[in-house]
Amino acid sequence: MSSFFHDCFIVFRRQIRMNLRNPAWVLIGILQPVLYLLLFGPLLKPIVSSFPGAADNEFTFLVPGLLVQLGMFGAFFAGFGLIAEWREGVVEAERVTPASRTALLVGRLMRDLVQLLVQALILIGLGLVMGMRGSVGGITFGVALTLLVGGACAAASNAVALTTKSEDVMAPLINMVMMPVLLLSGILLPMTLGPSWLQRISDFMPFRWIVDAVRGSFAGDFAGNSLLWGTAWALALFSAAVWWGTATFRKENA
C-alpha cells in the first residue's frame, strides 16, 4: 500500500511540475468564471431578490454555481493532456513499469484537484471582495463538493481520452455533454424560475442537485433536502468515475 502512495506521488509530482512550468493554463482556466463573475454578475443584481429562496446578493447566488462549473468544465479538458502523453508513448512507458495502474490515474487526478483548488480559492477570494457572503464552514463544505465533482469529471475525461485516443472525437463529445449540463444545472439562473416541465427535466440532472447543495452550503442552509441529494450525487459520480477511469488504465489494450 505504501508503494501505491509512492507511485501516486511520483506521477503527481511529474504532472504538477509540467503544470508549473506552464502556469498560463491554470490562469486561462480561471478566466472564464472570472469573466462570468465580472460581466454577468451585474446583470443579476436587479433580479436576484426575486429568485425563490432569495440569496442576499447576486454574488452569493452566482459564485457557488461558477464553482461547480469550474469543477466540471475545467476537469473535462484534463483528458486532452492525457491523449498527448499517450501519443508520445508516456502512458505505455508507465504501464510497462511495476507501478500500480490505479496510481497512474490517481496521481493525475491529484494534479487536477490541486489545480481546481487553487482556481476555486481565487474565485472565492474574488467573490468575497465583491460582496459574496458565506460562513467558513459552509464555504469549505461547498469547496469539498466542488472537488468531488471535479475529480469525477477529470476521471471520466481521462477514461474517455484513453478510450477514444483522439482529440477530434473528444472535443465534440465534451461539447455535446456540456450544453445540456450547463442549461439544466441552474448555474446562471435558478431552475425554479422555469416552467414545471423544465424543472422536472432538471430533476434528472445530477449536477443541478450539486449546484443547489453548494449554494445551500454557502448560504448556511444545512437543513435542506438539496444538500443531502447533492452530496449523495457528488459521492456517487466520483466513485463511479474513478472506478471507470481505473478500469481503462488497467485494460491491457489502452
Added chain:
Amino acid sequence: MITARGLVQTFHTKVGREKREVRAVDGVDLDVAEGEVVGFLGPNGAGKTTTLRMLTTLLRPDAGTATVAGYDVVKESEQVRRSIGYVSQAGGVFSSARAGEEVMDHGMLYGLSKRQVETRGHELFDQLQLDGLWERMPKNMSGGQKRRLDIAMGLIHDPTLVFLDEPTTGLDPQARANLWDHIARLRSERGATVFLTTHYLDEADALSDRIVIIDQGRIVASDTSDNLKAQVSGDLVTLEVGAAHVAVAAEKLASVAESVETSGSHVSGRVARAGRVVPGLLREIEHAGVTLESIEVHRPTLDDVFLTLTGRSLRDAESEKPGEPDAADPAATAAASEGVTA
C-alpha cells in the same frame, strides 16, 4: 530468457458494416537464450509489435503462453515488468518535459530511490552520448538524441532483458549507425539479452546473432543470418558482355549456375559458392573469346531470403496491406514524423 508457445492475438475491426476478425499474431513460438541478440524481422503489420506487446505484458494473449525472464507474462506480470526494459516505437519521454527528470521519474516508478536514479541516470547519459542534455526538452533534441534518450529511460533500472521496437525508424543514416553501436554495446558491455524488431534488413543483419522472420502473424524462419542466406541457392552473378557474345556468355554461365537469365547485354544466374567458381568461369569466358565489360557478384540479402520463404519480396509485402492494426500504429507514425522533423 524468452519462451513463447502458440501466442495468439486477435483484433476486431469493422470494414464498412461488416465486423472482421484479424489474427494479428497467429500461433507464435519463440525461444531466446540468455545473452542472445535476436532480430525480429517482418513487414509492417506482420505482427511484430503485437507480439512484443504480449511479451512485455502490455497486451494479454488471447491464447498461448509466454515466459519472460523466468516469469509468466499473465500470472506474474509484475515480476516480468521488473526484469525487462522496453523501448517502444513512440519512446515514452514527453516532448516538453526535461530529459533528466523524465528518466528519474521513470526509474522511481520501479521503486528506486532518488539518489539511485540520479546516479544511474547520469551514468547512462554519459554512456549514450547525452552529456549536457540532462536539462533539455526532447522536442529540442535531434532524432538520434531523442532515441538514445528513450533507450536511457528503458535501461534506468538495469534490466537484463531489453526489448527495442523499431529502434532506428525515421533516423538518418549516420544516426542509425551510431545507434547500432550503442545497441551492440547493450550486450558487449552489460551482458543484456536484446530482442529487437525491425523492418530493415540491414539492421537485422548488422545487429543480431539470430533472425526470426514473421509474416502474417506466423514465424516463417528462425536462424542465423548466414544460414538463412544459405537457403537461397547461391550468389547472384551478373556478367555484362558485348551484344554479340550474350549467347556464348549465357552458355558458359549456365554450366555453373542455376536459372540463368539474359536481359540486354546482361547475363545473370545463381551460383553456389561464387567465390570459388568465378575465377574458373572467367578463364572459360576469356578462352571462348568473349570480352567481359563488367562482372558483379552479390551475396544473397535477407530480402532474397524473405522472397524464397514467402514468395514475395519484403517491399511487396509492405505495400500489400497498409492498414493492418498494429496496435501502436499512431504512436509509430508520430515517432517517425518526429524523426524526420528533428
